Amino acid sequence: MKPVLIAALLAGTAAHAQDFNAVEKGRKLAITADCAACHTGDAGEFAGGVPLETPFGTLVGSNITPDQATGIGRWTKEEFRRAVKSGKAADGHLLYPAMPYTDYANMTDADVDAIYDYLQTVPAVHNEVEENQLPFPLNMRVALYGWNLVNQTDATYETNPDKSEEWNKGRYIVMGPGHCAACHSPRNLTGGEKTGDDFLTGATLENWHAPDITADPRLGVGGWSEDEIIAYLKTGHNAYDTASGPMAEEVALSSSKWSDGDLASVAAYLKEGEVDAPASAKAPDPLDAQSASMQAGAAIYGDRCSACHAADGKGVAGLYPRLSGAPLVVADDPTSLGRVVLAGSQAGATAAAPTGPVMPSFGATLDNAQVAAVLDYIRNSWGNAAPAVDTGDMASLRKDLQTQ
Ligand code: HEC
Ligand code: HEC
Numbered sequence: 001m002k003p004v005l006i007a008a009l010l011a012g013t014a015a016h017a018q019d020f021n022a023v024e025k026g027r028k029l030a031i032t033a034d035c036a037a038c039h040t041g042d043a044g045e046f047a048g049g050v051p052l053e054t055p056f057g058t059l060v061g062s063n064i065t066p067d068q069a070t071g072i073g074r075w076t077k078e079e080f081r082r083a084v085k086s087g088k089a090a091d092g093h094l095l096y097p098a099m100p101y102t103d104y105a106n107m108t109d110a111d112v113d114a115i116y117d118y119l120q121t122v123p124a125v126h127n128e129v130e131e132n133q134l135p136f137p138l139n140m141r142v143a144l145y146g147w148n149l150v151n152q153t154d155a156t157y158e159t160n161p162d163k164s165e166e167w168n169k170g171r172y173i174v175m176g177p178g179h180c181a182a183c184h185s186p187r188n189l190t191g192g193e194k195t196g197d198d199f200l201t202g203a204t205l206e207n208w209h210a211p212d213i214t215a216d217p218r219l220g221v222g223g224w225s226e227d228e229i230i231a232y233l234k235t236g237h238n239a240y241d242t243a244s245g246p247m248a249e250e251v252a253l254s255s256s257k258w259s260d261g262d263l264a265s266v267a268a269y270l271k272e273g274e275v276d277a278p279a280s281a282k283a284p285d286p287l288d289a290q291s292a293s294m295q296a297g298a299a300i301y302g303d304r305c306s307a308c309h310a311a312d313g314k315g316v317a318g319l320y321p322r323l324s325g326a327p328l329v330v331a332d333d334p335t336s337l338g339r340v341v342l343a344g345s346q347a348g349a350t351a352a353a354p355t356g357p358v359m360p361s362f363g364a365t366l367d368n369a370q371v372a373a374v375l376d377y378i379r380n381s382w383g384n385a386a387p388a389v390d391t392g393d394m395a396s397l398r399k400d401l402q403t404q
């Protein structure tokens with residue numbers, strides 16, 4: 001073999017290895033960014049068609065396979081980057097912010113490019129998707145120009161030199177690909193994510209409450225050890241909480257598959273929190289244990305709940321969540337708690353914990369006042385303290401759950 005040919009062959013192998021690395025990096029990032037949650041439906045991997053309920057109506061995830069006619073096969077890298085980070089499709093139309101581009105805007109161009117390289121290698125699926133199924137006038141994309149003016153910052157993510165590499169890496173994952181704020185930050189009147197002091201302080205979406213995950217020791221995860229945060233993200237369980245609903249999906253599709261290094265970085269960042277986070281709000285005084293509601297709640301808890309969650313609210317490690325000292329239980333907004341008691345819940349199964357234990361539903365055996373009473377009890381016992389639950393809120397939650 002002539003030397004020149006060998007050199008060419010070697011160069012070919014090196015180029016190939018480089019492509020492979022870029023594609024593999026992109027594959028992992030697509031998992032961290034959970035693109036599949038909204039883009040993988042019955043039509044195949046990344047072939048779109050997944051309906052998403054938004055406050056404005058139903059939107060559908062697009063086909064992002066490399067199909068030339070119905071996917072992104074003809075898109076350039078630049079067009080793809082603009083869609084993922086700025087919400088503008090290849091033909092110039094604006095995307096609805098159900099696609100979390102305001103979060104992905106924090107991703108580096110190199111990371112978005114790697115996802116592009118990866119998506120070019122998945123099987124092309126011919127699947128025509130009608131993304132916009134909103135009624136008039138919400139279907140007018142033109143309104144999105146205004147929305148972007150208010151809500152799209154030209155975020156280019158900056159590292160903080162005063163913090164450790166691990167903290168910075170965790171923060172990048174949380175703010176960029178992980179798009180945790182898309183569910184965990186409250187929204188402004190136009191539906192844009194609030195930032196600053198409101199960042200990650202919790203939000204309610206589709207009758208799920210995504211709790212405060214700041215470093216606040218009472219309402220956030222500051223009181224959890226890093227190992228407990230890691231266990232939650234990797235398996236969907238720790239002593240305090242079992243991921244359900246949208247978070248169970250996030251764990252199953254995304255964080256259960258993260259590397260140990262990524263998990264440790266995110267845990268370190270969440271536990272330490274932002275540099276200028278507001279001081280923890282003072283805990284409210286617990287409700288009076290002698291009140292009618294607390295007394296009724298104590299009796300219901302003893303009969304219906306203590307077999308699993310234990311009389312002292314400490315639960316059973318690995319099986320039944322701990323209610324005492326759990327931030328979720330004392331959250332200002334009791335929507336998730338009401339939902340779990342009315343409708344029950346099966347913890348999401350993950351590779352690390354394949355069968356989830358079940359929380360029975362009490363919607364048929366407890367009326368709205370009883371649900372409110374037992375929630376008052378668990379929110380104001382064993383050192384917990386939180387505002388009273390409104391019976392009317394439980395009534396409307398029950399109605400929403402029935403019509404879903
Ligand atoms: C929370 C749901 C959600 C997630 C997560 C999500 N998307 Fe989307 N995406 C959407 C929706 C909905 C649309 C369609 C929006 C519209 O029609 O205005 C969309 C549109 C797109 C488009 C435009 C396609 C076209 O033909 O116009 C691209 C490209 C895209 N997403 C890529 C991605 C990538 C890459 C990821 C992961 C990094 C991702 N998306 C994660 C919901 C999501
Ligand atoms: C699609 C919406 C969604 C996304 C995206 C999401 N979460 Fe969640 N998260 C939730 C909901 C809803 C809950 C409450 C689940 C429950 O009560 O079982 C939750 C719960 C949690 C909890 C438990 C808090 C507690 O007090 O019990 C942690 C920790 C958490 N999420 C971290 C994250 C991180 C880190 C990210 C980003 C990598 C993230 N979440 C992304 C919706 C989401």
Ligand code: HEC
Pocket residue numbers: 240241242243244300301304305306307308309319320321322326328329337340341345346347348357358359360362374375378
């Ligand atoms: C048969 C055992 C069992 C009984 C009885 C039971 N629970 Fe649960 N409970 C569970 C399991 C398992 C979970 C976790 C399920 C999940 O998150 O998907 C859970 C979750 C919860 C949660 C959510 C806590 C968190 O951090 O995610 C609350 C609140 C709760 N239960 C309250 C109650 C109340 C109030 C009663 C009585 C009315 C009750 N439970 C009865 C097993 C039980």
